[in-house]
Amino acid sequence: LLRGWRVIGVNRVYERFDPTVIFSMDTRFLRWVLDGKYGHETTEKFARSKAYKVWLCTYNCKLPDDIFILRVWRTYSKGFRAFPATMREGIGHGNNSGYGALNLAACLGASPIYLLGFDMKYENGQPKARTHWHEGHPIPHRPNTVQGFVKYFQLAAIKTKEMGLQVINLNPESTLPYFPKKPFEEVLH
Template identity: 30%
Template sequence: MWTAEKIWPGETVFVLAAGPSTAALDLSRLAGRKVIAVKSAWAVYPKADVLFFADGRWWREKQLAPRGADAFAGLIVTTAMEIGDPRVKRIKKTDPKHFSAKPGEVALARSSTTGAINLAIHFGAKKIVLLGVDAKLGADGRRHNHGLKWPWPKGATAESFADQAKEFETIAPSAAAMGVEIVNANPDSAIKTWPRLKFEDCL
């Protein structure tokens, strides 16, 4: 089992999720910043420092599509214990009643983004900026920023969005108690748990 270290003390960390809103952002402006990509969101910013996923099926079926695993050079972390790939660090998962202060575990249930936030906290982040945390379809009906097919109908997607929103709302107070500021860099996000700001204002 892997244990996170405080490699980014006092830093601002960007957590890049898969919401379609990031298609309108100039992600090249993340150059030199600390970035954790969630699942296939890495494909829209391959220079991310860390890739986090909790879904073992994603690794087995989509992995690092469409470019292939060797295209990602950063640290890869998962809570999916069945993954035996030597490139992947495995960390324990705990219930998301609060963000974990134990560097050997991250909290999450329905959203890998929750685990990525907890990982950023372990790394020492004082501020976390969320990108692509939309919890709704894009104006063109797209579900994600990476263009991969999704196996579930849109009704199931809506249910998943609701579950994620509830998870964020439940766990958010613990970040504040830990002295970590979280902002959502999408003024139009359906997630209202954290302040919603323009991307430019978070740089």
């Protein structure tokens, strides 16, 4: 489905296909992958992946040599509400890897940018469905985590518009309200 597209895949997406970039800001996630917490096959797929492995470090961290480290914009606390147009001072994180991946795509000048998997579905503090397309992580999200993610995307919508970039959410059922939506079938043939 995504072959031939330039894709920044967040966290475990490499289990399904090899994206152009594997992106995350969660060093715990990287430890879980490398330590086999998701299973041997997941660890092996990560090791074999030809994707650029890019991590946004929100604090000083030491990662394996094959991982490119991006800095957070100025400080961790300022990175929540940052969406710079260049990577010179680092990028924003919005407290989730999807936001950081969107900021990376914007800094690279991608347009249009298609969001896939940004469902953001919580109802009455409880997930309406699973919070991930996979079985999740060893430490699950707290009930209000995804709701917290959503608010940061408002700034991303404003900034991408100012930058002249088109961002389209390919999940019409997503609760992320800041970007126009299209069914992925219309875009990804």
